[in-house]
Amino acid sequence: MFCQCDRKQRSKHDTKRTNLVSALRRDRFGACSDNYDTIINLAGITLSQLQKDVLCGGMDFGIPPKFNQTDILAEFELLQQQLSTVPAKSELAAATCRASLAAEAFRFAQSPPDTRSFSLTREHIKVLKELRKNPEIVISRPDKGRATVIMSAVEYRAKMMVILNxxxxxxxxxxxxxxxxxxxxxxxxxxxxxxxxxxxxxxxxxxxxxxxxxxxxxxxxxxxxxxxxxxxxxxxxxxxxxxxxxxxxxxxxxxxxxxxxxxxxxxxxxxxxxxxxxxxxxxxxxxxxxxxxxxxxxxxxxxxxxxxxxxxxxxxxxxxxxxxxxxxxxxxxxxxxxxxxxxxxxxxxxxxxxxxxxxxxxxxxxxxxxxxxxxxxxxxxxxxxxxxxxxxxxxxxxxxxxxxxxxxxxxxxxxxxxxxx
Incomplete structure (x- = not known):
C-alpha cells in the first residue's frame, strides 16, 4: 500500500518537474512553430521562408544572450559566499573547493554561449535584424490574440496621426x-x-x-x-x-x-x-x-x-x-x-x-x-x-x-x- 502511494507521489512529482522544465526551456530558448496563419501581412510584402519562420514564432522565440564576464564572475562570487556558510570537512577541502570554483568561473566566462538549444539559428537572427531595420514596415503584436502583424509604415503613421490630431x-x-x-x-x-x-x-x-x-x-x-x-x-x-x-x-x-x-x-x-x-x-x-x-x-x-x-x-x-x-x-x-x-x-x-x-x-x-x-x-x-x-x-x-x-x-x-x- 505504501509502495503504491509512494509511486503515485513520485509520478506526480516527475510530471510536475517535467512540465516546469519544459516551461523554463520554452521561455529561455523559444518555441518553434510552423503555423504561418499567425502572420498577418497587411503590408503585402513578399516574405522568404526564413522570414516566415522567424515571424510565425511571434514573441515566443529565444535569442542567444551576450555574456558579460563581470556579471558571470559576480554570480560565481555570490555562490562562493553562500557555500562558505556550509561547514567543510577540513580547511584543505574548503580551499580546494574555492580554487575549483574560481577556475570554473574563469573558464565559463571565457567560453562562447552554446546556441544549439535555441530555436533561432544565426541565419534567423540575421533575418530578424533585417526586418527590424526595414523602414517601410512596422511589425507588432495585435491588440487582441496571439499573432504577428506587418503594417506599412506610412499607413501606421497615418492612423496614429488620426488619433494624435x-x-x-x-x-x-x-x-x-x-x-x-x-x-x-x-x-x-x-x-x-x-x-x-x-x-x-x-x-x-x-x-x-x-x-x-x-x-x-x-x-x-x-x-x-x-x-x-x-x-x-x-x-x-x-x-x-x-x-x-x-x-x-x-x-x-x-x-x-x-x-x-x-x-x-x-x-x-x-x-x-x-x-x-x-x-x-x-x-x-x-x-x-x-x-x-x-x-x-x-x-x-x-x-x-x-x-x-x-x-x-x-x-x-x-x-x-x-x-x-x-x-x-x-x-x-x-x-x-x-x-x-x-x-x-x-x-x-x-x-x-x-x-x-x-x-x-x-x-x-x-x-x-x-x-x-x-x-x-x-x-x-x-x-x-x-x-x-x-x-x-x-x-x-x-x-x-x-x-x-x-x-x-x-x-x-x-x-x-x-x-x-
Missing part, C-alpha cells in the same frame, strides 16, 4: 530635441512630493519610494485591432520609467480598496464570465448583447472620472480615507494624467483629456467611471423582438461623451467582442 485630447508641442521636458517634470514632482512629506500627508518612506530620478519620457505606439473593420489602432502609452509611473501605481493601490467593494459586479476574465452565465437563468426568448465603448480610454472624461474616484475614496462610509487630503489627491491625479508629455515619431505631445492604455491608472479610471455610471451595464439580455428591429448592432447614448455600441450575436450566435458562443 484630436486637439481635444492631445496637444502637439514640437521636436523632441527642443521640447523634451522630462527633467523639469522630474523636478516638479519631486518638489511636490517633498511638500506632501513635510505636511505629513505621506510618509518619508513613501516619499523616497515615489520620488522620480533619472526618468525617461513616455512613448506612444499603436496596436492594430485586427478584429475590427478597417483595422484601427489602439494607442498605447509606454509609461514604465516615466516621472509619473511610480506615483500612478501608488494611486492605483489606493483606489483598489474602493474597487474591492464592487467585485460582485466585475469579472476577472472570460472564463469567470462563462461560469457566471452558466449559473444564471434567463428566458429562452432573449438574446445577449455586449456594449463596446467606442475608443474608451481616449474618450474617458478625465475630470469627471477623477471626481468619481475622489467621492468613492473620501465620501464612502465603507472606505477608510487615506492621510492624503482630498484636494491634494485630485491635484496628484491630474498631474499624472492630464499633464503627461510623450513622444511619437520624434515629436513631443501633451495629453489633455482621457487616459492612455498603458498607463497604470488607465484600467482603474475606466472601472471607476463605469461604477459611477450606475445605469450602464456591460452585458444585458434583450427581447427577441428587439433583434428584428435593430439588426446586429446599434449605438446607445448612456453618457453624453461616451458612445456605447451594443453588439448583438451574429448569425453564428457568437459575441466576437468577448470571444464566446
Amino acid at each position: 484630436d486637439t481635444t485630447k492631445f496637444c502637439r508641442l514640437g521636436p523632441c530635441d527642443g521640447y523634451d521636458h522630462t527633467a523639469n517634470i522630474d523636478t516638479k514632482l519631486s518638489k511636490y512630493l517633498l511638500f506632501l512629506s513635510r505636511s505629513h500627508q505621506i510618509t518619508q518612506y513613501e516619499h523616497d519610494r515615489l520620488a522620480p530620478t533619472g526618468s525617461t519620457r513616455p512613448r506612444m505606439y499603436g496596436l492594430p485591432k485586427i478584429h475590427k473593420k478597417n483595422i484601427p489602432l489602439r494607442p498605447i502609452l509606454s509609461m514604465s520609467g516615466s516621472p509619473q509611473f511610480k506615483i500612478s501605481k501608488w494611486l492605483c493601490a489606493m483606489l483598489q480598496t474602493v474597487l474591492a467593494l464592487y467585485n460582485n459586479h466585475c469579472v476577472k476574465d472570460t472564463f469567470e464570465f462563462v461560469d457566471n452565465i452558466r449559473k444564471s437563468k434567463f428566458e429562452s426568448c432573449g438574446y445577449m448583447c455586449s456594449y463596446d465603448v467606442v475608443s474608451l480610454f481616449t474618450n474617458v472624461p478625465l475630470r469627471e472620472t477623477i471626481d468619481i474616484c475622489a467621492a468613492a475614496l473620501y465620501h464612502n462610509k465603507s472606505v477608510t480615507p487615506p492621510d492624503l487630503n482630498e484636494s491634494e489627491f485630485v491635484k496628484m491625479m491630474l498631474m499624472v494624467t492630464s499633464g503627461v508629455e510623450f513622444s511619437f515619431d520624434n515629436v513631443m505631445y501633451k495629453q489633455l483629456d482621457g487616459v492612455a492604455m498603458g498607463s497604470p491608472l488607465g484600467p482603474q479610471a475606466t472601472k471607476q467611471l463605469a461604477i459611477g455610471i450606475k445605469e450602464c451595464d456591460a452585458m444585458s439580455v434583450v427581447a427577441a423582438s428587439e433583434v428584428t428591429l435593430v439588426g446586429y448592432g446599434y449605438y446607445l447614448s448612456i453618457h453624453p461623451i461616451l458612445r456605447y455600441y451594443a453588439l448583438l450575436p451574429n448569425r453564428g450566435n457568437e459575441l466576437k467582442q468577448i470571444g464566446i458562443e
Whole structure:
C-alpha cells in the first residue's frame, strides 16, 4: 500500500518537474512553430521562408544572450559566499573547493554561449535584424490574440496621426530635441512630493519610494485591432520609467480598496464570465448583447472620472480615507494624467483629456467611471423582438461623451467582442 502511494507521489512529482522544465526551456530558448496563419501581412510584402519562420514564432522565440564576464564572475562570487556558510570537512577541502570554483568561473566566462538549444539559428537572427531595420514596415503584436502583424509604415503613421490630431485630447508641442521636458517634470514632482512629506500627508518612506530620478519620457505606439473593420489602432502609452509611473501605481493601490467593494459586479476574465452565465437563468426568448465603448480610454472624461474616484475614496462610509487630503489627491491625479508629455515619431505631445492604455491608472479610471455610471451595464439580455428591429448592432447614448455600441450575436450566435458562443 505504501509502495503504491509512494509511486503515485513520485509520478506526480516527475510530471510536475517535467512540465516546469519544459516551461523554463520554452521561455529561455523559444518555441518553434510552423503555423504561418499567425502572420498577418497587411503590408503585402513578399516574405522568404526564413522570414516566415522567424515571424510565425511571434514573441515566443529565444535569442542567444551576450555574456558579460563581470556579471558571470559576480554570480560565481555570490555562490562562493553562500557555500562558505556550509561547514567543510577540513580547511584543505574548503580551499580546494574555492580554487575549483574560481577556475570554473574563469573558464565559463571565457567560453562562447552554446546556441544549439535555441530555436533561432544565426541565419534567423540575421533575418530578424533585417526586418527590424526595414523602414517601410512596422511589425507588432495585435491588440487582441496571439499573432504577428506587418503594417506599412506610412499607413501606421497615418492612423496614429488620426488619433494624435484630436486637439481635444492631445496637444502637439514640437521636436523632441527642443521640447523634451522630462527633467523639469522630474523636478516638479519631486518638489511636490517633498511638500506632501513635510505636511505629513505621506510618509518619508513613501516619499523616497515615489520620488522620480533619472526618468525617461513616455512613448506612444499603436496596436492594430485586427478584429475590427478597417483595422484601427489602439494607442498605447509606454509609461514604465516615466516621472509619473511610480506615483500612478501608488494611486492605483489606493483606489483598489474602493474597487474591492464592487467585485460582485466585475469579472476577472472570460472564463469567470462563462461560469457566471452558466449559473444564471434567463428566458429562452432573449438574446445577449455586449456594449463596446467606442475608443474608451481616449474618450474617458478625465475630470469627471477623477471626481468619481475622489467621492468613492473620501465620501464612502465603507472606505477608510487615506492621510492624503482630498484636494491634494485630485491635484496628484491630474498631474499624472492630464499633464503627461510623450513622444511619437520624434515629436513631443501633451495629453489633455482621457487616459492612455498603458498607463497604470488607465484600467482603474475606466472601472471607476463605469461604477459611477450606475445605469450602464456591460452585458444585458434583450427581447427577441428587439433583434428584428435593430439588426446586429446599434449605438446607445448612456453618457453624453461616451458612445456605447451594443453588439448583438451574429448569425453564428457568437459575441466576437468577448470571444464566446
